[in-house]
Amino acid sequence: MSEGIPALGPVPRLRLGRPLRTELDNQLSLTVVARTAVPRVELHLLVPAGTVLAPVPASGELLRRALLTGTAHRDSVTLTGDLHSIGGDLQVAQDEDVLMIQGSALAEYEAELYELVADVALHATFPAAEVAAERVRLAEGLRMARSTPHFPAGETLRALVYADHPYGWPTPTDGQVRRCGAPIVRELHRRRFRPGAAQLTVVGAVDPRRSVARVRRAFGDWRGRGGQGRAPAVRHRPPGPLTLIDRPGSVQTVVDLAVSTPPIGHPDHLPLVLATTILGGGMASRLFRNLRERHGYTYGPRTQGDSHLRDILVVSGAEVRTEVTGAAYAELLYELGRLATTDVSAEELEGAKRYVTGTRLIGVQTQAGLAGSLASLGAHGLDHRYLETFADRIGRIGAADVRAVAARHLAPGRAQTVMVGDAKRILDEVRVFGPVTLRRATRSR
């Protein structure tokens, strides 16, 4: 470091106070945090309705898309109109494990927001015509997604890493989308939207005690037991040959290496957070320094974690220009191998610790950020204490721990590898590294 640069102070501790946590008579669990900086309220309703808990292909995706298209009391236009009248917004997010209704409104309409979300959760009707329209949109959306180079990379990686495990299920085909009718979606909604399996998180300019009363009024009639469900445990599979997906005319090659690593809560998880941060977690990371700043091979090399309830899919990679595909792949393998076989420096380790604790602190400063964090933790059975103790637990991790988890989970010999690029220009150079399975990119099915 140069002389004269002012020294950094300590990263402040993250303190959230004590959220109000309770459970309604129908077993709906509720967390409320008062955050009065702006007169808004944020709400997250989490239900176990992820895509892998929807056994009929495309039914999970259609549940998400058609959830806001009608209730027993409102058609889709009325629902949106009522929502916008309170300055409101509703989004439905979904991953493999859970579905999350994310709502917000001006704080003075807190009660109206609960009433609207409850109407959707309890009384969504999935009108046949609306589901049909969503089928068209889903099919078109998938066609568009398939035309990007990242889509076949992701789908193939998941199939290789997970095999028959539901996390590896392929994206629905056009035929599967066409065959999934409204009754299947209604049945899925009925089975998964149960108060005892749901978690509601509220953050905003609210009086928490009054919020509980308002939530009880809106959601108190929600009935039914069960609804829980989760994917089976993930087993590691030894990697097969590198898969090269031919995308003729591509000016870049997507290079991705993926491994399944333990989920949040596992003892290896936090050392892995540091290992992946040092490897490819930002602009000071090894991949960024090497592939971008030293070699100029790529715009954005990265290591990303796709977090599930049962594992975290860690993908390291980059989009590199076609001419340097082999050279860039060699650097990726080098960095993965180095992390698994040598200790990270004290400076790198300290920097990564400060980065992950500081960015978590920053992430929960807004109403929306805190609501999202608490709701995601809730899916793992964790709460605000996880955030408050995060810095201490990160602080205790040493370089040997990082190297051990890198060797155990991130080593290049454990990774499934996929490339998407112009095969006729890169195949020979990729074969240098070992056997290659060549596939064609499918544009639509």
Add this chain to the structure above:
Amino acid sequence: MGTVSPARAATPVPVHEPQVEVHQLANGLRLVVSPEPSSPVVAVGVFYRVGFRLEPQGQTGFAHLFEHLMFQGSAHAAKMVHWDLVQNAGGVLNGFTRHDYTAYFEVVPSSALETMCYLEADRMAALDITEETLQNQREVVKEEVRVNVLNQPYGGFSWLELPQHAFSRYPNAHNFYGEFSDLERATVADARRFYDAHYAPGNATMVLTGGIDPDAALAVVERHFGGIPARPVPPEPDLSEPLPTARRRVLHRDPQAPVPRIAVGYRMAPFGDRAHLPLTLAADILTDGRASRLHRRMVRGDQVLLDVAAGPNFPIGDALDFRGPALWTLEATRRPEASAERVLQILDAEMDRLGADGPTAEELVRAQRRWLSAHYAWIDSLRGRMTVLGTLDAVHRDPRQLNRLPAAVAAVTPEDVAQAAREWLRPERSTVLDWVPGTR
């Protein structure tokens, strides 16, 4: 059953106004501070009044390439030091280039404020540009263009392509990401010239939001930036552009695209014009959600579109971030069986209807409340508040607009929207970009 009765619709909305302090240093650097003393976080932004529009002829893409060079080291902070320090602080950073400014920011725990000011001051005072870093970042930028444009379906739709046809003068109508031939031609001397012309303290606004009190903020900024000598500031550019008088049609073929899309760019009213906020709300009335007019008519009713969205300076900007001519752009995915002509015919009819009858009171109130809620969400984030204050100061020299906008938006009437639509959302003021699958 509706939750919101008409009586409720008249309830006044509570007012939330963040404190905004404005200072100017002797060397011309402007400082905007919006304190939240209890916050453990601070956002630091530096906005320079130079964007895509001011890059020299024959040097397309230069403003954005230069943004990259600002992270390649300065007199007392070698390459990588800036990134290492922000990461070690526990924070995040980025830079972004827009039509009329280039911004750099850090969001960090407030304990790192002094360090961030040092780094920003060092690169404002003495940026270090070498052949090696220029060559490296030229390659990085070319990969950025490949990943975002050349190797993607719909790459450059519509922000990159539409202005090149909707405008006629170079500042507004060139390739903002840059032709590869121009990027390859850029020299260290070009970069130094650009830096000297546009990166003077008098051409910059510094913004601090979050955990700091205003007096301390002024002191720390004086300490680090006060010693930077004043440098000449460029004259106000001429960005003027004649209004179009006939609809222009452009066909673009994309071999990677599976379905057709269409963009329609109307000329947008400038900030402060009486049509400016009405046009901002008109975008929501027309396209925001299932209750919006074009969703009901074109997505659900006539089923000519699969989706539609619109806004001022959409999709890479917003209603506040331009000082030259700009577009009010609509983007849609067209059903292959519906022709572009049919789409435009219905669109023109809907614009006529909005101009003739205006929105209903309920449509307007919804759009106003959505705007207010989004405004609050944006300023709840220190980064969001820093961005809007920096934009308002660098582009309009008026950061206190932050707290005047809610009342101005609330004051818009249905007739204001109708009049704005009649004046601006006219076919002859628009450029249409048909983006279709295929090679020829």
